[in-house]
Amino acid sequence: MIKIAVDTMGGDYGPEITIPAVLNFLNRQDDVHCLLFGHQDEIMKHLPQSQDRISVIHTENEVTDHDAPLKVVRSKPSSALVQAIQSVAGHEAHAFVSAGHSGAIYASSLKILGKSPGISRPASVTVMPTTSIESPCYLLIDSGANIASKPEHLVEYAKLGQDLAQNFLQIEQARIGLLNIGSEKTKGNDFTKTAHTLLESETSINFIGNVEPNQAINGNHDIILANGFDGNIMLKAVEGTAKAVINKISQDIKVEEIDAKSKETIEKIMAKSLKRYTNEEIGGGFILGLPSPIVITHGHASMTMFENSLNMAYKLT
Amino acid sequence: MIKIAVDTMGGDYGPEITIPAVLNFLNRQDDVHCLLFGHQDEIMKHLPQSQDRISVIHTENEVTDHDAPLKVVRSKPSSALVQAIQSVAGHEAHAFVSAGHSGAIYASSLKILGKSPGISRPASVTVMPTTSIESPCYLLIDSGANIASKPEHLVEYAKLGQDLAQNFLQIEQARIGLLNIGSEKTKGNDFTKTAHTLLESETSINFIGNVEPNQAINGNHDIILANGFDGNIMLKAVEGTAKAVINKISQDIKVEEIDAKSKETIEKIMAKSLKRYTNEEIGGGFILGLPSPIVITHGHASMTMFENSLNMAYKLT
Numbered sequence: 001m002i003k004i005a006v007d008t009m010g011g012d013y014g015p016e017i018t019i020p021a022v023l024n025f026l027n028r029q030d031d032v033h034c035l036l037f038g039h040q041d042e043i044m045k046h047l048p049q050s051q052d053r054i055s056v057i058h059t060e061n062e063v064t065d066h067d068a069p070l071k072v073v074r075s076k077p078s079s080a081l082v083q084a085i086q087s088v089a090g091h092e093a094h095a096f097v098s099a100g101h102s103g104a105i106y107a108s109s110l111k112i113l114g115k116s117p118g119i120s121r122p123a124s125v126t127v128m129p130t131t132s133i134e135s136p137c138y139l140l141i142d143s144g145a146n147i148a149s150k151p152e153h154l155v156e157y158a159k160l161g162q163d164l165a166q167n168f169l170q171i172e173q174a175r176i177g178l179l180n181i182g183s184e185k186t187k188g189n190d191f192t193k194t195a196h197t198l199l200e201s202e203t204s205i206n207f208i209g210n211v212e213p214n215q216a217i218n219g220n221h222d223i224i225l226a227n228g229f230d231g232n233i234m235l236k237a238v239e240g241t242a243k244a245v246i247n248k249i250s251q252d253i254k255v256e257e258i259d260a261k262s263k264e265t266i267e268k269i270m271a272k273s274l275k276r277y278t279n280e281e282i283g284g285g286f287i288l289g290l291p292s293p294i295v296i297t298h299g300h301a302s303m304t305m306f307e308n309s310l311n312m313a314y315k316l317t
Numbered sequence: 318m319i320k321i322a323v324d325t326m327g328g329d330y331g332p333e334i335t336i337p338a339v340l341n342f343l344n345r346q347d348d349v350h351c352l353l354f355g356h357q358d359e360i361m362k363h364l365p366q367s368q369d370r371i372s373v374i375h376t377e378n379e380v381t382d383h384d385a386p387l388k389v390v391r392s393k394p395s396s397a398l399v400q401a402i403q404s405v406a407g408h409e410a411h412a413f414v415s416a417g418h419s420g421a422i423y424a425s426s427l428k429i430l431g432k433s434p435g436i437s438r439p440a441s442v443t444v445m446p447t448t449s450i451e452s453p454c455y456l457l458i459d460s461g462a463n464i465a466s467k468p469e470h471l472v473e474y475a476k477l478g479q480d481l482a483q484n485f486l487q488i489e490q491a492r493i494g495l496l497n498i499g500s501e502k503t504k505g506n507d508f509t510k511t512a513h514t515l516l517e518s519e520t521s522i523n524f525i526g527n528v529e530p531n532q533a534i535n536g537n538h539d540i541i542l543a544n545g546f547d548g549n550i551m552l553k554a555v556e557g558t559a560k561a562v563i564n565k566i567s568q569d570i571k572v573e574e575i576d577a578k579s580k581e582t583i584e585k586i587m588a589k590s591l592k593r594y595t596n597e598e599i600g601g602g603f604i605l606g607l608p609s610p611i612v613i614t615h616g617h618a619s620m621t622m623f624e625n626s627l628n629m630a631y632k633l634t
Contacts, residue, residue: 131565144498147506181461181549189464189546213550214557229506230550232498233530237554240531245559245594248448249566252586262579269569277562 001033001053002317004310005084005093008038009062010100011299011306018099019046021306026053029314035093037080038062059083065299069103073111081105085112088292095293095313099284099301106145109287109294119156121146122289123228124296125164126235127282127312132219139165139174139223140216143285144232151195154178154225158205160288161223168315174222177211179230185210191227199225213237242277246270275304283308286316293317318350318370319634321627322401322410325355326379327417328616328623332356335416336363338623343370346631352410354397355379376400382616386420390428398422402429405609412610412630416601416618423462426604426611436473438463439606440545441613442481443552444599444629449536456482456491456540457533460602461549468512471495471542475522477605478540485632491539494528496547502527508544516542530554559594563587592621600625603633610634 008018022034033053040058059080087093089112123142141157158176165174180188199207250270275281284297293316297309325335339351350370357375376397398417404410406429440459458474475493482491497505516524567587592598601614610633614626
């Protein structure tokens with residue numbers, strides 16, 4: 001039985017979406033037990049009376065976006081976020097899922113669980129969509145955890161990412177690219193130039209050179225490396241643009257005179273595209289370089305997205 | 318009569334698209350004269366025999382993407398790119414337009430024309446699309462020229478950008494944001510933190526704080542500031558995502574059974590959206606901080622996009 005610790009209180013909607021997502025998830029996976037961390041009264045509102053494979057652990061004094069990430073373990077020890085990570089450290093759970101304060105999750109996990117061997121600074125990984133059928137996604141590492149990373153960290157991410165691609169995406173010899181503003185080796189800033197040289201000389205990985213942000217979505221890479229700042233700019237620009245453009249086109253179509261059946265067909269395509277390119281389908285990101293899977297999803301995650309995050313944690317265990 | 322110097326040889330298609338774009342542009346604007354720089358034989362192939370308000374200046378040994386930007390003025394003095402910028406320096410033309418090597422245009426313009434007073438390092442400005450009807454675009458400064466910029470450069474860009482928004486977009490008191498990975502002042506890297514503090518203390522501008530890449534497209538800003546590297550990541554992520562997503566949706570719709578009239582309506586919306594969100598409609602970017610307007614458009618610019626670049630140069634004079 002795989003045990004997943006869930007922060008039911010995190011995110012914009014809390015138990016209202018996290019609990020139904022857990023129930024759906026448990027219906028589909030019969031070898032999982034979920035540990036629900038959160039305020040008992042809040043949780044019980046959304047939980048049917050008799051429920052197998054669920055434990056409720058009452059917590060208080062929850063983490064908010066105003067809490068300083070590095071202080072949370074000390075200042076909010078009885079919160080769902082901290083208690084759930086503690087349960088992973090104590091081997092009561094195999095993985096953790098939260099839609100809460102990502103900085104606090106990153107800092108607290110690192111503090112409580114420690115780093116995996118061979119990694120200086122854990123990174124966050126986001127599974128990004130592509131328009132390719134053969135390569136429907138790539139791993140963006142680091143998508144925002146380690147803001148002040150050094151070029152040598154990217155070599156560690158490349159190696160760990162390669163293993164991850166093998167285990168998680170079943171890809172042998174992942175094609176690894178470096179996020180940069182030009183395809184030539186000499187392009188970019190000091191960070192990307194040094195990173196390029198280091199990655200190029202690393203024989204244990206399949207480094208295929210720089211990748212420009214407009215090429216990333218084509219599916220020619222399995223992993224794209226970046227420092228946490230650039231990766232986060234990239235992540236948010238892709239998600240934000242896809243969302244705004246698809247919604248605008250949907251609106252523009254709505255006001256046109258189109259027959260009902262065609263409208264329905266198109267609305268389905270738009271809804272599917274929106275799910276796919278705004279990452280709802282995939283479910284969020286996780287931290288690379290910790291001993292256990294820690295999955296972080298959007299604060300505004302929907303029930304479907306939160307369920308997909310639980311699936312991601314399940315796959316990663 | 319406004320005189321615009323045109324590099325007819327730059328970009329992926331050269332005179333085949335630049336000359337028809339010039340002819341269309343001249344048909345619409347009757348107070349402009351164009352100076353066409355390029356190989357005479359190539360230009361004449363696309364030019365009708367009798368043509369008012371056009372001069373052809375024969376050039377040779379053109380700039381390619383392999384040329385080192387800083388060396389072009391010396392190594393390719395007889396190229397269209399260098400000759401055309403020289404004509405601006407000699408007051409024979411008021412502005413310059415090219416789809417050529419952007420690094421070479423930036424470096425050569427800077428060398429030949431010198432900087433405007435009050436600016437340390439010129440930046441490139443791209444007019445970016447939004448989904449808002451009230452604020453259909455914003456200026457991204459710097460979108461890729463000054464890779465190693467310092468936070469204090471952004472204050473200069475804010476001031477010059479404010480004047481530009483007033484003259485070019487008719488916006489009084491432009492709402493100025495700083496590209497960053499979080500909305501709070503304390504978020505981001507050392508560069509954005511310092512830039513935030515400097516911008517905040519500048520009373521002559523309307524600084525409204527950080528803007529995340531997923532919010533940029535909403536039209537709540539008139540100017541978004543970034544260092545050249547981050548700005549270029551943003552620019553390319555937005556354009557690439559919009560292009561790939563719109564094309565993929567168009568393909569998905571194509572294979573569905575939809576009545577002919579509805580299909581036509583939708584195809585029009587998709588084509589219009591593609592134009593809008595990949596910047597074809599607007600025409601490219603220009604350099605901020607030079608004494609004359611220098612407009613740089615995409616290497617793969619279409620005829621329409623090149624014509625819109627000529628329009629941009631016209632508006633900027």
